Amino acid sequence: MNNKLTEAIKHLIIINVILFVAPQLLKLDFSNVLALHYPKNEHFGFWQYVTHMFMHGSFGHILFNMYGLWAFGTPLEQMWGKNKFIFFYFSAGIGAGLIYTLANYYQFNGIYEQLLDFGLSNAEIQNILNVGSYNDSRITISNEEMIKFYSLYHTPAVGASGAVYGILVAFGMYFKDAKLALIFFPVPIAAKYFIPVILLGDIFFGMTKYSIGNVAHFAHIGGALIGFIIAWYWKKNQFKVH
Numbered sequence: 001m002n003n004k005l006t007e008a009i010k011h012l013i014i015i016n017v018i019l020f021v022a023p024q025l026l027k028l029d030f031s032n033v034l035a036l037h038y039p040k041n042e043h044f045g046f047w048q049y050v051t052h053m054f055m056h057g058s059f060g061h062i063l064f065n066m067y068g069l070w071a072f073g074t075p076l077e078q079m080w081g082k083n084k085f086i087f088f089y090f091s092a093g094i095g096a097g098l099i100y101t102l103a104n105y106y107q108f109n110g111i112y113e114q115l116l117d118f119g120l121s122n123a124e125i126q127n128i129l130n131v132g133s134y135n136d137s138r139i140t141i142s143n144e145e146m147i148k149f150y151s152l153y154h155t156p157a158v159g160a161s162g163a164v165y166g167i168l169v170a171f172g173m174y175f176k177d178a179k180l181a182l183i184f185f186p187v188p189i190a191a192k193y194f195i196p197v198i199l200l201g202d203i204f205f206g207m208t209k210y211s212i213g214n215v216a217h218f219a220h221i222g223g224a225l226i227g228f229i230i231a232w233y234w235k236k237n238q239f240k241v242h
Contacts, residue, residue, distance in 0.1 A: 038105075080234075
């Protein structure tokens with residue numbers, strides 16, 4: 001295996017860079033159309049399960065995702081071939097979006113049901129979501145929960161992270177003894193140890209209030225899960241194909 005830029009990864013990086021740079025040069029905002037919105041939001045579209053994978057919020061965001069795509073995806077594309085790799089990449093990315101939506105729906109719907117129990121009507125709840133504020137003595141849940149409710153409805157997801165997490169898991173399955181040298185940890189760590197720790201971190205931060213920044217942890221978990229299922233199936237059956 002070598003680190004030469006493979007065909008699918010090259011084109012994926014080019015598309016990601018164009019969709020990151022072009023809106024800034026043209027002073028256009030495509031987020032309402034291409035970012036993944038909550039299904040009840042007026043800006044939601046089914047195509048966003050694909051397009052959100054090509055949108056990024058900052059230079060650091062796209063840099064780390066494209067580095068991960070190249071570093072961990074290259075040996076997989078060399079092994080699988082272009083078409084198989086593209087299928088895997090989009091499957092992990094779309095799966096990440098779907099699982100992210102399900103996790104958000106569970107949290108959003110829990111708060112929505114509480115508001116209905118307090119006696120608010122659907123129209124009153126929608127007005128809170130539209131306006132972003134409320135002054136209703138019937139609402140007894142914390143302001144923090146209401147902010148979370150508003151954020152789940154309005155904050156779209158962007159980035160290739162879900163697909164990259166799928167790639168990361170597949171890399172760990174096929175190249176488990178590969179040593180990964182990390183900037184923040186001077187000693188190289190085998191992929192079979194490093195990757196589970198990263199995933200456990202996402203599960204912890206996704207299920208607690210300790211998350212740092214606006215990170216879609218359940219998208220990472222979703223991409224990793226779909227990536228694991230596909231990679232496990234292909235590895236298990238790779239010698240049965242004639």
